[in-house]
Amino acid sequence: MTFTITIAYIAAIIISLVSFGVALYFFFWVKRQPSSNETIHRIGALIGKGANTFLRREYLLLARFAGAATILILLFLPSPIWSAKSPMTNVLMAISYVFGTVLSALAGKIGIAVATIANMKAAEAATKGIRPSFMAGFRGGAVMGMAVVGASLLGVTIVYMVTNGDSSSVLGFSFGASSLALFAKAGGGIFTKTADISADLVGKVELGIPEDDPRNPAVIADNVGDNVGDVAGMGADLFDSNVASMAAALVMAIALNRESFVPMVFCYAALGLLASSIGVLLARMGKKANPTRALNMSTYITTALFAGFTALATFLFFNKEYGWRIWAAMTVGLLVGTLIGIVSDFFTNDNKHPVRYVSNASKSGPAFTILSGVSYGFLSVLPAMVGIAISALAAYQICAPLNPDDPTYGMFGIAMAAVGMLSIVGMIISNDAYGPIVDNARGLVEMGGLGDTALEVTDELDSAGNTVKAVTKGFAIGAAGLTIIALLGTFMSEVNVAVAEAAQEGITLKGIETFDILNPLVFFGLLVGAAIPAVFSAMLMLGVDRNAQRMVAEIHRQFKEIVGLKEGVHGVEPEYEKCIDIATVGALKELIPAGLMAIIVTLAVGFIGGVEAIGGYLAGNIVSGLLLALFMSNAGGLWDNAKKYIEAGNHGGKGSDAHKAAVVGDTVGDPFKDTAGPSLNTQVTVVSLVSSLMSTLFLTYSIFR
């Protein structure tokens, strides 16, 4: 172990612990905030109980899946245990996998725990003004941000250190994180949109009662959904992306046999976390500022700190020959991430042309809301995809000269761009988790009857959450995009390593030098891979659709059978738990098939077409996954804000025909942006990791080889 790597390990571990410290500090700070309102307490407790129940049942289900996967890994990966050189590799990999799932689950659990407290505190604080309410929401979100990123950095560091840089174990850990994220994101996404759509459909559209009205039987389920979908699901998603980007860079450094690159990965990731920790600690809302500016300001501070820290570290610690190139590749990622965020903002901000156009089109009816929204959603993919394409090309070109004969250096540059883009992820998660917390707070203010001033405060905080969310989502997709391109390189490395290892044992496997598009196996994979994200999205959306139909029936039943509910007779309450239960049972039923489909098709393509088909398959999957994820996230965000723009009094305001049309757009957009769109990142990551892990088996046992 060289001196630099030791320092890097220590830095990564210390900074992870610092971030846990910040998380704890915020957690107790949030807990200390006053809360005295009875109703809010009672409803808050209901939300917390619902979220925890769902999470427990979801994790119990996933534990079975993870258990089966662990046994399969132990037996077959990285190579069948009976033929493995050292069975210990299989054991380490299985343990790393379990470690990854446990940390990912824990991150979700912590996020929920604090979010379901912070929502009550932010609600109560709203009676005192916008600044204390903002702080409660933001610091609640920051607990999640710090915990998730700290856990991912600490986890990767421990796995890498303990296994002494075993790439199978690093990939196994990443696969653990991803496979859990895949199902958690899907399950949470189905839960939240089932409740949201059903509550809106019966409440707002049919009965014309306001959002978050306590008479609505689905209203608590809706709030639970914000937590399990947007907080826990999103946390698992970004935990997964963050781990995957580090894993890709590390595995490529191992394949390149350049130990000196490894400390740079740890160092940059750690400095990103440090910058984020400082950023969230400094976050304040100025007296005259608005919440959006406060959130953005902390992001800018974090970004600037990060750029400064890493430049300094590169100058002080790393070899000048390659240090600055790798730093530059990383910085390209950071810049492009920011640019993609800005583009997402253009397409979903209600001050800009697209939202205005769609709002105006809504006057002609829902068909035009949908058509124009789909059109702008399609347009929005261009700048982001070109941005990802340019950053991948630039990062490659920056690092390729390190050894012009070995393209893996260029791919390592792309992996570092992904690390750079995800470096400030602690800040991003904090901003993102802030959204559902203040959304919940708004609901509690309404249900607790805290008055109109408090409602205005939470409305403003909520609106800032929506604006920032579009940016962070663009960022998350961009980061996932670069990460999965890097994982394609990882797959290639793993294949070549497997071929080399087999050759040492005297077995000749047909290696690959290129994934040539004109090779019919590659092209075959390309077409099949491109279809998967569409099918995956469809399965999730149909899940929401079926589930929402069940819940709508239940809401209708309650309004019919519970006397006095519709009229709001004092003391009459709906049976909230029934709706929570329907959302839970439905989500658990629907979350497995889509993810399993993606994994099974990957195995089928690999065992039929071999590694060449998988190369094409991954490329097709990446391209179509990015396309659909960008389309669905942006179109969904656009519809959401078009509806809000009309609700703000434009084109006739609430209750007008334009508003009704915009509500249709928003309802369509909900599963687009909160179920299918963000799950696609994880789907692509999981498929990439499965392919890398299975590379030896695909090489050995496929039909076309």
Place this chain on the structure above:
Amino acid sequence: MTFTITIAYIAAIIISLVSFGVALYFFFWVKRQPSSNETIHRIGALIGKGANTFLRREYLLLARFAGAATILILLFLPSPIWSAKSPMTNVLMAISYVFGTVLSALAGKIGIAVATIANMKAAEAATKGIRPSFMAGFRGGAVMGMAVVGASLLGVTIVYMVTNGDSSSVLGFSFGASSLALFAKAGGGIFTKTADISADLVGKVELGIPEDDPRNPAVIADNVGDNVGDVAGMGADLFDSNVASMAAALVMAIALNRESFVPMVFCYAALGLLASSIGVLLARMGKKANPTRALNMSTYITTALFAGFTALATFLFFNKEYGWRIWAAMTVGLLVGTLIGIVSDFFTNDNKHPVRYVSNASKSGPAFTILSGVSYGFLSVLPAMVGIAISALAAYQICAPLNPDDPTYGMFGIAMAAVGMLSIVGMIISNDAYGPIVDNARGLVEMGGLGDTALEVTDELDSAGNTVKAVTKGFAIGAAGLTIIALLGTFMSEVNVAVAEAAQEGITLKGIETFDILNPLVFFGLLVGAAIPAVFSAMLMLGVDRNAQRMVAEIHRQFKEIVGLKEGVHGVEPEYEKCIDIATVGALKELIPAGLMAIIVTLAVGFIGGVEAIGGYLAGNIVSGLLLALFMSNAGGLWDNAKKYIEAGNHGGKGSDAHKAAVVGDTVGDPFKDTAGPSLNTQVTVVSLVSSLMSTLFLTYSIFR
């Protein structure tokens, strides 16, 4: 010139002439049918005039574009005229290009000419029963089918014969056909959906008057749209695909330097036309049969005849060593085309689960119609893409053993599969053009007041047209899919030919051996190429959206200002021409930008990233183009039929809430399936051809080379 090629030329020319004969025979047969109703005559004349006016103005606009393109080709293609070995190549290519545009325009013109007569005849015949009305509709469509396919075969044969197998000229001819098709399809698609949506929106939704009601100012424009969009546009589209598939196969045969393959291409294409001619001549509706069965039966007969003819020809004329392999590759294409048609039918047939599910979901409101339709649309891409992937792989594997060292043989196999899939295109076009003719006939029956029995007859014929349309659309997309994969191979061939030619002149150009996905330039192209179909679709749909808003305003004006129009006072008529004019002007304004964008981005990627980036770009374009085309066509067809299923009296029938929701779905689906979806085939083809044509320039002048 060998003996076989002479026979092939003669066969191709004679069979083209035979198909023209069949077309003429049908044309006069249709003209001879009785028509005496005054109103129908008057309205039919209005439709004919509107269609011809639009076509004339569209062609005038496109003539300017084609003129500019001709000059550019003359100056720069295949290589700049001042540096060209023989400037004659540039001249021949320019002439071939013009020839391609003229034939394509002519095919559209002929289709319109007969369709605008056949609609009146079919309407009048409907009073006598379903069989004569069917025959008038079908034979009208068959004129178009025979003329289009005859012209494409004759055109390719003449160009190949006169230029003695010059691949630039063959590609130039194909580019002429495609570039015209690109704009004609986009323009017609925008026209037809502008009118359709506007007529429905004001007529059916706002005022509750029936479809095709003569009081509706947009009703004639709607009928004109069926002709310019579905007849002329679709004809140009399939003309283009058919020419491109032959061009791809021929260019690859030239690149392989296997002259003996050329006669097979001509021979199989000619036999396909012969089989189609016989098929359409035999088409009859049995006494007890329904129109759908009659249409399908003729297709089966054609397919069987074609398989038999080609097997016989292969046995008699072609070398056994390669003959059967090439035949088998072609047959794979034919089979898979049929399979894709069957899958499209499953997703859009109102007897099957998807349409039933969406109809049922419509009871919960338009958001659910859209969500479930989008979901099934996404699901529908899987079987078709897997089918195309498998057929490409199989065709490649069948022909690759002809020379295992040269992958071009495998690509030639894929090109032959595309030729096979398109072989029965004469029949397909006939079935497809039948649809808008009987749709028009239905309108004329309604407006001419021919009575309820005649209306029922045309309703049944129209419904058969819709069912068959889904199948033919799936077929068209599948064929385009294989063709563009073959064009990717053509691009590679052209690049290698250009490199070889430059080497002869002592210039060293960096050739390419592979389009490796891990090459960052290829990956860059892949991402950008995948974004283009989304942007292209968005531009067309926004065009429809803007145009429809203008027309809706005009319809509102007329109902407001023309006294007695709404009440249907005898003798009061709307100003039909105003609406036709709005649709025309709007479509002409909107049709250029989208197509031009696709071409300009291709040039930008090529001159920046060079041929490697273009390789990735084409692959990305193909994959995403297929994905979106399948999604949009199938979702659109599904919504259309879900609406019809409800109108047939299910879930509350016409006027129910479910029906209103289904109308929203149908309105969204209209530009999906009739504007953007089918235009994507042409967009991808044009981009592929531009790339092949520009290969030398990209090799010589790109920044990264």
